[in-house]
Amino acid sequence: MAHILIVDDEEAILFAMGQYIMAQGCTVDTARELEEAQALLSNIRYHLVVADLRLSGIHGSEGLDLVGMVRECCPSTRVIVLTAYGSAEMQQEAIRRGADAVLHKSMPLAEVADHAMRLLGCAA
């Protein structure tokens, strides 16, 4: 069973996306802050991380920090970055740091979940 971490500072997104992904038979942890996600990643191995680019931090691109951390500490973990406002440069930077996909937050959650499952299939 795949173990997935969802990181977003919006409670509603965490809940709804968690429901979609759990419906696919995965177990889900959620985090609302960069440091909370980092603490989980330091102690738990995930198959996939789905992270918002902006996490109410100072520079507004905390999701990029998470991508870097995942690539460093658990290279086999897949990463999806979600962005509502990110520029093309920001998206390219996410890919450069090792994100497997950058998706727009307006994408229906069912499609995000489909992307996640396809990535996990690739990882299997």
Next chain:
Amino acid sequence: MRRLLNDILAPEALQIAFQPVVELIGDRMQLHMLECLTRGPHNTNAARADVMFEYVRRKRVEPTVDRACILLGLHAAASLPGTPDLSFNTHASTLGRDPEFPALVVSMADNVGIDPSRITIEIIEHAHGWDGATFDRALRTLRSLGARIALDDVGLGHSNYQMMIDTHPQYMKLDRYFVHGAHADLDRRAVLESVAQLSRKLGARVVAEGVEDTRDLAPLSDAGIDLAQGYLFARPLSAPDLIASGWLQPSARIAAPARPLAAFPA
């Protein structure tokens, strides 16, 4: 946005448990002290202690959370019968960044009727980044007030030779990595013996952490290590469960277990 730190510091959110450190005397054992352990609130990511303290370090709020953990631990300990010695985990960064911490600990202990001489501060260290002078002063103050110092997780990360010299601990808590499986591993036995010998020269006692297997008692004994902690003896227990367990009965000397215990038999 609701932050995990707010959950951790909410009233009555932190959970306190005590795990016995036992002194092995031949085939008998007795309580040496209790380590006070803290878990974050249920139904949050902080319910796992490793996640909670990693989060706390990344938020750089170790002094705030360490103060809360010790305050709650002292209050829980005050309800225990007898006068067991107590140890409390404290980040090195707290000692190095919070000049008021030592006096505050002693004051909090006084408030609940616990003599500072019963207290051991277990230094957990993960990264440098504090004021060395403040850290040294904190250790001196704690010692002058009667508290003892332990170095936690010896053998791993930053709990290294430099910290042994800098902290002059009364206890060195050897990480379970070196203890578990020592009966069948010459390399681990070599580390046990080396740390035990070094500790004797530095005037400290070794506590073997994570003892879960009776077969690992022999290498501890061979190395001259007579303090141990782990599920073989007792899991972390709430104050009521600890009282019910029998560990706190006066002068209790109990046969060392032949197999791991779910909880100490009353």
